[in-house]
Amino acid sequence: MSTAFLQPGTDGSQGGAGMPASPELADVTRDNASLRRFLHGLSGVDQVGAEARAAALATRSIKTTAKAWAIDTAISMVDLTTLEGADTHGKVRSLCAKAARPDPSDPSTPAVAAVCVYPDLVATAVESLAGTGVQTASVATAFPSGRASLQTKLHDVHDAVRAGATEIDMVIDRGAFLSGRYLDVFDEIVAVKQACGAAHLKVILETGELVTLDSVRRASWLALLAGGDFIKTSTGKVTPAATPPVALVMLQAVRDFAARTGDVRGVKLAGGIRTTKEAVRYLVMVNETAGDRWLNPHTFRFGASTLLNDLLQQRHKLTTGAYDGPDYVSID
Amino acid sequence: MxxxxxxxxxxxxxxxxxxxxxxxGIFVNGEFRDGRGEAIKTINPADEEPLAEVAEANAADVDDAVAAARKAYEGTWSATSGAERAKYLFRIARAIQERARELAVLESLDNGKPIRESRDVDIPTAAAHFFYYAGWADKLQYAGLGPAPRPIGVAGQVIPWNFPLLMAAWKIAPALATGNTVVLKPAETTPLTALTLAEIIAECDLPPGVVNILPGGPSVGQSIVDHPGVDKIAFTGSTGVGKMIQKSVAASGKRVSLELGGKAANIIFDDAAIDQAIEGIVNGIFFNQGHVCCAGSRLLVQESVHEEVIAGLQERLQTLRLGDPLDKNTDIGAINSSAQLARVRALADSGDAEGATRWSPDCPLPDRGFWFPPTVFTGVSQANRIAREEIFGPVLSVLTFRTPAEAIEKANNTPYGLSAGIWTEKGSRILWAANKLRAGVVWANTFNRFDPASPFGGYKESGFGREGGRHGLTSYLESEGYLAQ
Known part of the structure; x- marks a missing residue:
C-alpha cells in the first residue's frame, strides 16, 4: 500500500478545517438555529426499512475470486488497534511488525492501513512503522468519553500530532449533540481539525449513545460539514458499536455529501467486527450503497484488533484449502 | 450492473x-397417473430448455377428480374433526419446510424467479399459510361466523404462474382447514411445485381425494369452473378470465371468490424517509419481475421530491443484478413466458408511443430465455395505457402530484383496487390516506409484505373475497348458524 494516499494535498478531496464544504452549505453553520434547521431538515430514516435493507444486503453470496478480492481489500482497510490501559511499548512494536507484514509466510498479503494507539505510544509506533507505508493513527480528545475541556482535548491532539501521528480519531461531545447544542459540537470538530494540521481527522460519533438512526444521520452530516475526513461509528468501548443499519446510514451520508459537494469523505466502522464474514458483508454494503469508489483505504476502514487474524486465517484457507486454526497467527 | x-x-x-x-402426471384420488390430455413440456424461462414432460388432464380427468373430491368430502373429510384436520395441515407445513430447498430450486427453474426470492419468500410463506390455517381448523366456532359454520363442499381452484407454490398454499390451506375438499389446477407454465406438493400431500397420508391436482391449460380450468359437482370456485389470475368465470357460474349456485389484477399506486409524500421509500419502490415493482398482482406499478411522487426520488431510484437500480435465477446474487430473474414477454414489450412500447420517457439501467440481457430489463417511465400521464393497464412486468410508471388530495384522487382513479402504498414519516397522514384509498391492502412505509394472518383481496375489478387471516375462512364456510331448542 502506497503511503502517498494519506499525504495532504495528494488526493485533493479534503475540505479545509471549518471551511464551508460548498457554497450552498456555507450558511447552514452560521448559528445554532441554522444548523439545527438543516440537520432536522434531512430526510428521516425509517428504522424498520433500514434494518430490512441491511439484512437483504447481508444475503449476498461472496465466493471464490470475489471472496479472495474482498479479504485482501479488507486487510488493507484495517486500522489495527490496541487501546488498553495495559498497552506496552513492546506490544505496540509487535503490532507494528504485524501491521506491515500481516502474514510473514506469505508476502503477497497486503499491509494494513494503519496502527491505532493512545497518544503516549505514538512515538513508538511511528518509529516501528518507518518506511513501511503503514500510517500511525492516534485516538485523542479525552478518548473514549470525551469528557474534558476543549483546551485539554486540543492539547491531547497536539501531543499526538507532534509525536508523528498522521491520523487522529476524535470523539464528539454526545451530551452536546443530544441536547441540541449542534454548533458546540461543530465548533469543537473544527478546532480539532485545525489542531490536526496535515493529519487526517476521523470523527467518532459513538452511535451506540446516539441510539436512533435519525441521530446517526444528523451527526454524520454535522461531522462532515465540520471537515471530518472520516466519520467513524464507535470508540469500541460502548455497546452496541458498529451495526449494519448504522453503517448503512453513515454510508448514505457520505454518498449524499459527495453528491452535494463533490467532496468524497470516508467511513470507518469500529467495534464488534470480528469475523471475515461480517467484514465481507460490509464491503458489499459499501459497494451497493456508496459505490465502488469507496472501496479503498482512503475512504473506508475497519477499526479492529481481532478481525485481522480471522481475515488471515480465511485467506490462508482460501489459498491452501486448509484451515490452520488460531495458533498459526500471532495474538498481537 | x-x-x-x-x-x-x-x-x-x-x-x-x-x-x-x-x-x-396428474394427482387424483391420492394417486399419480397420466393425464388424458395433451402431454406438454414445461420449460425453463431463463434458457428456454425443457425441464420435464407433464401429462395434462382433460375433461374426463376433471370428472374423476371432482367425483373423488365429492366422495372424500362426504365420506371422510367433512366428518373429520377440526383437531384431526389440523394435524394433517401441520404435517404438510413441516414437510414443506423440510423440502424447502428442493421446492425453492424447482420454483426458480420452472418460473424464472430468483432463488433469493423463492428461498426467502415463496416457500417459507407457503409453509406459514399451512401453519396458520392449521391453527384455525379446530377453532372455527370462534371465528365470528356463527356457532357452527359449515364447509361448502368441493372447491375448484385455479391459480396463476407468478407464485406457483404460494398460491397453491393460499388456496388449499384454508379450504382444508374448514373441511372442504379440493380440485386445483396450477398454471400451464408452472405445474412442477404444485405436483411436488401433491407428492408431499400423499406422503402426509391425507385421505385420498381430499386434494386433487390437475395440471392443464384454460380448457381444464373451464371444465372445473363449469363442473356441476363443484360447489365453490376460487380463482387468482387476470381480470379478463375472472369476468368469464363469473359469467360461467352465474345462477349456478356456486360460490365464487376472485383475486384479479391490479394497478397499485405507491404514493411517496415529501416527508417520507426517502432512502427507505426508494427501497419500497424497488420491492414494489421489481420484486418477482413485477409479476405481482399487487405490484406498486404506478409511482405517485410529490412534486417537491420528484427529482431526488428519481435520481436515487436510478442510482439504486444500477445495483440490481439481472441473470441466472439460480445465482444467489440475482435480483431480477426471467419473464415467465414468451407470451408474457410479448405483452410487457407491447405495453412498454405504448409508453414510448404515448410520449413517456423510458429509462433502464445499464444491464445486458442474456441471449437465450425471456428477459426484460427493469424499466422506469417518467412523464407519464393518467391517460396513458401504462398508467391504466396492468403490465405484470418490471415496468414502473411515474406520475407526480402536488397535494395529498390529488394523490388520493389519482390513486383511486383506476378500475382496479387491490393494493396501495403510503410513504410518509407522519403517522396522521398514513391514517388519513389509508382511509381514503379504495384498495384491499394498504401498506404504510413498506410494500409487498405478505403474512398469512393478514387478509388479502381487492376492490372493484381486482376481485372479491379475501384470502388470509380470519377473513380467508369466510370464502370456504357457510356461515348460517342454528338455534338450539
Missing part, C-alpha cells in the same frame, strides 16, 4: 437439488 472493482463471482444453487423428474 456496471463493472465495479468488486465483481461477485457466480454463486449458483445446484439444480440437482430440485430432483427434477423426466415426467409428471
Amino acid at each position: 456496471p463493472s465495479t472493482a468488486f465483481e461477485y463471482a457466480p454463486a449458483p444453487e445446484s439444480r440437482d437439488i430440485a430432483r427434477l423428474k423426466p415426467s409428471y
Whole structure:
C-alpha cells in the first residue's frame, strides 16, 4: 500500500478545517438555529426499512475470486488497534511488525492501513512503522468519553500530532449533540481539525449513545460539514458499536455529501467486527450503497484488533484449502 | 450492473437439488397417473430448455377428480374433526419446510424467479399459510361466523404462474382447514411445485381425494369452473378470465371468490424517509419481475421530491443484478413466458408511443430465455395505457402530484383496487390516506409484505373475497348458524 494516499494535498478531496464544504452549505453553520434547521431538515430514516435493507444486503453470496478480492481489500482497510490501559511499548512494536507484514509466510498479503494507539505510544509506533507505508493513527480528545475541556482535548491532539501521528480519531461531545447544542459540537470538530494540521481527522460519533438512526444521520452530516475526513461509528468501548443499519446510514451520508459537494469523505466502522464474514458483508454494503469508489483505504476502514487474524486465517484457507486454526497467527 | 472493482463471482444453487423428474402426471384420488390430455413440456424461462414432460388432464380427468373430491368430502373429510384436520395441515407445513430447498430450486427453474426470492419468500410463506390455517381448523366456532359454520363442499381452484407454490398454499390451506375438499389446477407454465406438493400431500397420508391436482391449460380450468359437482370456485389470475368465470357460474349456485389484477399506486409524500421509500419502490415493482398482482406499478411522487426520488431510484437500480435465477446474487430473474414477454414489450412500447420517457439501467440481457430489463417511465400521464393497464412486468410508471388530495384522487382513479402504498414519516397522514384509498391492502412505509394472518383481496375489478387471516375462512364456510331448542 502506497503511503502517498494519506499525504495532504495528494488526493485533493479534503475540505479545509471549518471551511464551508460548498457554497450552498456555507450558511447552514452560521448559528445554532441554522444548523439545527438543516440537520432536522434531512430526510428521516425509517428504522424498520433500514434494518430490512441491511439484512437483504447481508444475503449476498461472496465466493471464490470475489471472496479472495474482498479479504485482501479488507486487510488493507484495517486500522489495527490496541487501546488498553495495559498497552506496552513492546506490544505496540509487535503490532507494528504485524501491521506491515500481516502474514510473514506469505508476502503477497497486503499491509494494513494503519496502527491505532493512545497518544503516549505514538512515538513508538511511528518509529516501528518507518518506511513501511503503514500510517500511525492516534485516538485523542479525552478518548473514549470525551469528557474534558476543549483546551485539554486540543492539547491531547497536539501531543499526538507532534509525536508523528498522521491520523487522529476524535470523539464528539454526545451530551452536546443530544441536547441540541449542534454548533458546540461543530465548533469543537473544527478546532480539532485545525489542531490536526496535515493529519487526517476521523470523527467518532459513538452511535451506540446516539441510539436512533435519525441521530446517526444528523451527526454524520454535522461531522462532515465540520471537515471530518472520516466519520467513524464507535470508540469500541460502548455497546452496541458498529451495526449494519448504522453503517448503512453513515454510508448514505457520505454518498449524499459527495453528491452535494463533490467532496468524497470516508467511513470507518469500529467495534464488534470480528469475523471475515461480517467484514465481507460490509464491503458489499459499501459497494451497493456508496459505490465502488469507496472501496479503498482512503475512504473506508475497519477499526479492529481481532478481525485481522480471522481475515488471515480465511485467506490462508482460501489459498491452501486448509484451515490452520488460531495458533498459526500471532495474538498481537 | 456496471463493472465495479468488486465483481461477485457466480454463486449458483445446484439444480440437482430440485430432483427434477423426466415426467409428471396428474394427482387424483391420492394417486399419480397420466393425464388424458395433451402431454406438454414445461420449460425453463431463463434458457428456454425443457425441464420435464407433464401429462395434462382433460375433461374426463376433471370428472374423476371432482367425483373423488365429492366422495372424500362426504365420506371422510367433512366428518373429520377440526383437531384431526389440523394435524394433517401441520404435517404438510413441516414437510414443506423440510423440502424447502428442493421446492425453492424447482420454483426458480420452472418460473424464472430468483432463488433469493423463492428461498426467502415463496416457500417459507407457503409453509406459514399451512401453519396458520392449521391453527384455525379446530377453532372455527370462534371465528365470528356463527356457532357452527359449515364447509361448502368441493372447491375448484385455479391459480396463476407468478407464485406457483404460494398460491397453491393460499388456496388449499384454508379450504382444508374448514373441511372442504379440493380440485386445483396450477398454471400451464408452472405445474412442477404444485405436483411436488401433491407428492408431499400423499406422503402426509391425507385421505385420498381430499386434494386433487390437475395440471392443464384454460380448457381444464373451464371444465372445473363449469363442473356441476363443484360447489365453490376460487380463482387468482387476470381480470379478463375472472369476468368469464363469473359469467360461467352465474345462477349456478356456486360460490365464487376472485383475486384479479391490479394497478397499485405507491404514493411517496415529501416527508417520507426517502432512502427507505426508494427501497419500497424497488420491492414494489421489481420484486418477482413485477409479476405481482399487487405490484406498486404506478409511482405517485410529490412534486417537491420528484427529482431526488428519481435520481436515487436510478442510482439504486444500477445495483440490481439481472441473470441466472439460480445465482444467489440475482435480483431480477426471467419473464415467465414468451407470451408474457410479448405483452410487457407491447405495453412498454405504448409508453414510448404515448410520449413517456423510458429509462433502464445499464444491464445486458442474456441471449437465450425471456428477459426484460427493469424499466422506469417518467412523464407519464393518467391517460396513458401504462398508467391504466396492468403490465405484470418490471415496468414502473411515474406520475407526480402536488397535494395529498390529488394523490388520493389519482390513486383511486383506476378500475382496479387491490393494493396501495403510503410513504410518509407522519403517522396522521398514513391514517388519513389509508382511509381514503379504495384498495384491499394498504401498506404504510413498506410494500409487498405478505403474512398469512393478514387478509388479502381487492376492490372493484381486482376481485372479491379475501384470502388470509380470519377473513380467508369466510370464502370456504357457510356461515348460517342454528338455534338450539
